[in-house]
Amino acid sequence: MGKSQNIRVALIGAGPRGTSVLERLLANWAAGAARSGDAPATPGRSLHIDVVDPYPAGAGHVWQPGQSRLYLMNTQSFYPTLIPEEPGLAPPLAGSSFDQWRAARRQDGGGLYGAGPDRKGLSDAERAELAGLESDSFPSRALYGRYLRWTLAELLERLPDGVTVTFHETSATAARPTTGGFDVELAGGGSLAVDSLVLALGHIESKLNPEQRAFKDAAGELGLLYVPPAAPADVDWEQVPDQETVLVRGMGLNFFDVMGQLTEGRGGVFVKAGGSGGVLEYRPSGREPRIVAASRRGTPYRAKAGLDGYYARSVTLRYLTESAVARFRAAGIQPGFDHDLWPLLHRDALWAYYATLARSEPVAVSDAEEFLAALDDALRPHAHAAGRWEAVVAGLVDRHVVASRRLHLPGLAAPLAGRSFDSRTDLDDAVTAYLDDDARRSALGEADPVKMAIGALHTGRAILKTAVADGGITDESWVAELRGWFESFVEGLASGPPALRSEQLAALARAGVVSFVGPDPKFSVDRGAGVFRAVSPWVHDAPVEARTLIEAMSPANRVAVNVSPLLRRLFADGLVRAKVMMGAEGSPVLTSGLDVEPHPYRPVGANGSVTEGIYVLGLQLSAAQWGTAIAAEARPAEGQAYASGQRTLRDADDIARSILGL
Numbered sequence: 001m002g003k004s005q006n007i008r009v010a011l012i013g014a015g016p017r018g019t020s021v022l023e024r025l026l027a028n029w030a031a032g033a034a035r036s037g038d039a040p041a042t043p044g045r046s047l048h049i050d051v052v053d054p055y056p057a058g059a060g061h062v063w064q065p066g067q068s069r070l071y072l073m074n075t076q077s078f079y080p081t082l083i084p085e086e087p088g089l090a091p092p093l094a095g096s097s098f099d100q101w102r103a104a105r106r107q108d109g110g111g112l113y114g115a116g117p118d119r120k121g122l123s124d125a126e127r128a129e130l131a132g133l134e135s136d137s138f139p140s141r142a143l144y145g146r147y148l149r150w151t152l153a154e155l156l157e158r159l160p161d162g163v164t165v166t167f168h169e170t171s172a173t174a175a176r177p178t179t180g181g182f183d184v185e186l187a188g189g190g191s192l193a194v195d196s197l198v199l200a201l202g203h204i205e206s207k208l209n210p211e212q213r214a215f216k217d218a219a220g221e222l223g224l225l226y227v228p229p230a231a232p233a234d235v236d237w238e239q240v241p242d243q244e245t246v247l248v249r250g251m252g253l254n255f256f257d258v259m260g261q262l263t264e265g266r267g268g269v270f271v272k273a274g275g276s277g278g279v280l281e282y283r284p285s286g287r288e289p290r291i292v293a294a295s296r297r298g299t300p301y302r303a304k305a306g307l308d309g310y311y312a313r314s315v316t317l318r319y320l321t322e323s324a325v326a327r328f329r330a331a332g333i334q335p336g337f338d339h340d341l342w343p344l345l346h347r348d349a350l351w352a353y354y355a356t357l358a359r360s361e362p363v364a365v366s367d368a369e370e371f372l373a374a375l376d377d378a379l380r381p382h383a384h385a386a387g388r389w390e391a392v393v394a395g396l397v398d399r400h401v402v403a404s405r406r407l408h409l410p411g412l413a414a415p416l417a418g419r420s421f422d423s424r425t426d427l428d429d430a431v432t433a434y435l436d437d438d439a440r441r442s443a444l445g446e447a448d449p450v451k452m453a454i455g456a457l458h459t460g461r462a463i464l465k466t467a468v469a470d471g472g473i474t475d476e477s478w479v480a481e482l483r484g485w486f487e488s489f490v491e492g493l494a495s496g497p498p499a500l501r502s503e504q505l506a507a508l509a510r511a512g513v514v515s516f517v518g519p520d521p522k523f524s525v526d527r528g529a530g531v532f533r534a535v536s537p538w539v540h541d542a543p544v545e546a547r548t549l550i551e552a553m554s555p556a557n558r559v560a561v562n563v564s565p566l567l568r569r570l571f572a573d574g575l576v577r578a579k580v581m582m583g584a585e586g587s588p589v590l591t592s593g594l595d596v597e598p599h600p601y602r603p604v605g606a607n608g609s610v611t612e613g614i615y616v617l618g619l620q621l622s623a624a625q626w627g628t629a630i631a632a633e634a635r636p637a638e639g640q641a642y643a644s645g646q647r648t649l650r651d652a653d654d655i656a657r658s659i660l661g662l
Contacts (some may be wrong), residue, residue, distance in 0.1 A: 007047045009659050010184050010192055012172050012566065013200035014053035015060020016082055016631060017618040019152055020649055021198050022049060022165070023082065023092060024656035030160040031090035032662055047660070049165045050192045052172045052184065058152035060202055063145035067233040069125060070260040071141045072498060074253055077102050078135045079310050080144065081634035082151050084649040094154035097634035099135055101147050106130055122146065136308055138498045141233075168192075174569040181613060187565070196613040196659050199567075199603075201620060203231065203554060207561040211523075215532070215549060218525040224532065225548040229555045232257035237265060240548060242287045247534055247544060249523065250552035251295035252491070256501045258552045263288055263508060270504055278436055280507040291514045292544045293552075294534050298416045298427075298519035299434055300505065301496035303442045305451035309636060311462075312455035314446045315352050319381065320344035320460050322643065325467040337473055337481035343389075345460040346409070347379045350393060353407045353453035360447045364405040371400040407453060413492045416519050416538070424516070424541045428509055431516050435506035442499035458494035461627060465644035469625045470598050475581035479589045482626065517544055557619045557629075558592045567620075574606035575614065579623035593623030600654035615655045617648070 009025070011018045029047050055061045073080070081097035096104070105122065122130070129143055156165060174185040175197055184192040208216060208228055219226035227235060232254060240246060240262060248258055264270070267285030274281065293300075305312065324344060328335045335341055354375055358368040365371055378392040397406050411417065415434050421427040441448040446455075467473070468482060496502075508514040518536025526533050526545070535543040559567060560578045570576045579595040580588045594616055595604040601616045601624065619628050625647070633645030 005045060005661070007660065008050070008181070008192075008194045009047075010050045010052060010172070010175075010182075010194040010197040011200060012052050012175075012184070012197055013060065013202055013618070014051050014055065014057035014167070015062060015200065015202045016148060017202060017648065017652070018051065018053065018060070018198065018200035019058055019148065020082060020632070020652040021200060021615075021617060021655055022051065022152075023095065023155055024084075024090070024649075024652045025049060025659065026155060026158075026160060026163060027090040027092050028653070028656045028660055028662055029163055030093060032660060033160065033162075045162055047163045049163070050168060050184070050194060051165060052168045052170065052186065052192075054169055054171050054187075056149065056169070057167050058149040059145035060148075062203060062231060062233075063141055063148055064233065065126075065142050065145040065149060067142050067145070068261065068265065069129060069140040069142050070264055071232060071257050072138045072501075073141055073144055074495065074497065075138070075310070075631065076136050077133060077139055078636070079633055080631040081646075081649075082148060082632070084632070084646055084653065085635040086646055086650060086653075089650070089653050093158040093160070095151040098139070098144060098147050099634060101150065102130060102133060102135075102139070106133075136306075138500075171565065173565040174573075175566065175575070175614070176573070177575070177613075196615065198615045198617060198655060198659075199620060200617045201564060201567065202618055203557065204562050204564045204567065204619075206555045206558055207563060209556075212551065215523075215525065218527065219549075222525075222527065222530045224525075224530065226532075227548075227550040229551045229553045231554060232261070235261075237261040240289055240550070242266070242289060244289050244548065245544070245546040246289040246291055246548040246550060247517075247523075247532055247546040248291055248293045248550045248552050249295070249521070249534075251293055251297070251300035252553065253301065253495070253497060254554060255293060255295075255300060255552040256497050256505075258550055259291065259501075259505065259508070259514070262291060263504075263513060268513075270507060273507070278432075278506050278510060279439060279503045282504070282507040282511040282513060284511060284513060288513050289548070290512075291508070292517060292534070292546065293514060294517035294521040294523075294536075296520060297414050297492060298516065298521075298536065298538070299431055300502070301492050302412070302438050302454065302494075303496045303499040303502040305442050305448065305455065306445040306499060307455075310633065311459045312352075312446055312452055314356065315348075315452055315455045315459055317348045317456065317459055317463065318351060319347040319379070320463050322463060322466065325463060328467075334471070335467070335473055336477040337468070337486065338477065341464065341467060341473070342481070342486065344381070345457065345464070347381075347389075348456040348460060349409060349453045350407065351375065351379060352456035353449045354397070354401070356447070356449040356452040357401070357405060360444075360449065361405065364402045366400050368400075371396060405449075407449070409453070410489075412450065412454070413489050414519075420538045420540065421518065422540050424518075424539055424544075427518050427536075427539050427541075428515050432506050432509045435502045435509070439499045439502040439506065442502070454493045457490050461490060461494065462642035462644050465625065465627050465647065466642070469647075471624075475589075476583055479581050479583045479591070487626075515544075523549070556592075557622060559594050559620055560590055560592075570603075570614075575611045576603040577606050581623070591623035594620045596621060596624050598624065599651070600658045601651065615658070617651055617655060621651075 078099045083095040171187040175182045181195040266287040269283045270280045358365045518539035531545040532549040533543045579591045583589040597610045632649045
């Protein structure tokens with residue numbers, strides 16, 4: 001910052017990503033002034049930041065503090081942070097990780113702590129949650145939103161000289177290029193003249209697909225209730241009728257939000273089981289609908305293992321390592337996922353499983369020391385011809401491991417595959433047994449071989465995020481392999497809910513509140529009967545019929561089908577375009593994200609040139625990065641920290657430094 005300048009920047013989106021850019025702008029402005037020795041408040045030197053979002057800043061849309069406390073985060077308290085801890089970055093002016101904030105609020109009792117509206121004393125509900133919230137607990141999204149708002153308030157109390165921030169609780173509808181900048185048009189009138197803008201749009205609404213539009217239209221014509229994909233906190237759950245049958249499509253993370261609102265949210269209570277076979281019992285209020293859940297697998301995601309860290313301590317990747325990825329780069333090789341990366345991660349999952357099995361269930365492994373030594377040799381890359389190593393491992397397993405304890409990775413993700421059921425009652429019993437078993441394994445934590453095989457896959461994702469970013473693998477591999485099969489496979493295993501949710505779902509199934517459709521369900525509308533209908537080819541029973549269908553999923557984060565006025569205008573004006581990759585045999589495939597030029601990420605326009613002055617952060621980078629939805633990871637007190645953990649904060653820093661000319 002050696003020269004006079006008057007910088008104006010607009011942050012479009014005030015959730016965690018937009019707030020991260022704000023934090024980095026403030027930190028780098030202060031650090032740049034300190035290095036230069038200049039007084040940043042002298043005439044001609046200023047930074048003005050306009051923050052545009054219809055939702056209150058800090059928490060943004062998803063993390064609003066006023067939402068139901070039944071909506072839990074999918075990571076434990078020790079995981080998320082808004083504040084970077086990377087060496088070499090400008091030091092933050094304020095803030096801490098969520099876990100540090102949690103501990104501090106426990107210590108000060110959540111009392112008055114500053115004068116701003118988001119630094120006031122916490123509510124009774126927030127204090128009650130904090131009182132029972134530990135470092136390894138899963139906090140509510142509402143409490144995380146309070147942390148985000150609190151952190152933003154701390155930052156605003158420490159604005160460096162020469163910096164001003166203005167918040168606009170509205171939407172941006174267009175950004176029109178001007179000489180040296182942009183005019184950002186706001187909904188309801190008015191505009192902002194800025195030098196640059198940051199697109200931190202987060203989750204944006206998308207067009208419904210043809211089937212969803214047909215269901216919505218049929219619901220309107222027949223007087224049915226259709227709930228399209230939406231953030232759960234945006235849905236009016238009171239519109240769902242009491243006691244009637246309700247079809248719920250999707251058993252990922254959003255399913256458990258729906259489940260909670262229609263059970264505990266209606267006055268039902270979970271209590272410790274008194275001998276019914278599960279961990280919990282459910283005592284209904286009488287207001288619950290009869291929930292019939294469906295998904296392609298027929299079962300929900302597997303629950304997370306009970307760990308004291310984000311990664312299992314007993315799992316150390318031996319094959320898919322950062323050094324292995326670096327060797328591809330050093331050799332000038334652009335790896336393929338199936339050919340180069342998956343075989344390494346597959347080895348890690350096998351080793352994690354059988355090493356844990358030998359340790360925790362020695363009776364299942366004969367000559368355990370000999371077996372592990374031979375397995376170690378068989379798994380070494382280049383120890384056998386390509387493809388041969390799997391046959392060698394299979395032979396070792398056949399000789400040393402009892403049949404019931406052998407690992408079949410595809411079966412972990414599809415536990416009902418190959419099975420058919422004479423009735424829905426038989427199916428419900430099978431799914432409940434799966435839930436009970438999965439919750440039991442989660443409770444075993446690092447002693448369970450299945451959860452440690454999944455732990456290796458989960459840890460491997462941290463390596464893969466770095467390996468595949470910014471064209472790290474071929475287009476064909478990205479489309480057909482990483483996104484084509486591995487993403488859904490690993491999410492079903494490693495991105496599941498807290499084990500409590502599996503225990504609750506099993507209790508609801510035993511209580512008759514929840515039932516299941518079965519794998520590979522087909523949905524339709526019976527206009528004559530005036531109902532939605534769902535049937536599984538693997539369940540020999542009558543179709544499920546209901547007057548309500550709920551899509552338990554978030555809107556598709558695909559930029560080409562979004563309904564954001566701003567993004568659509570940017571497309572129409574040729575300032576951005578969707579990323580197209582070359583699939584099999586050179587066929588073009590339209591991806592979910594924007595075409596961008598790193599680093600920092602700037603969009604590529606319709607004519608193929610980089611649109612200077614616009615930056616992109618977050619979900620709209622889904623064609624350049626993998627796993628963009630997850631929060632930044634706080635640095636663990638001990639153990640492995642991966643480069644991908646704080647990638648989004650480094651990206652925010654790159655953007656801030658570019659805007660400031662540092």
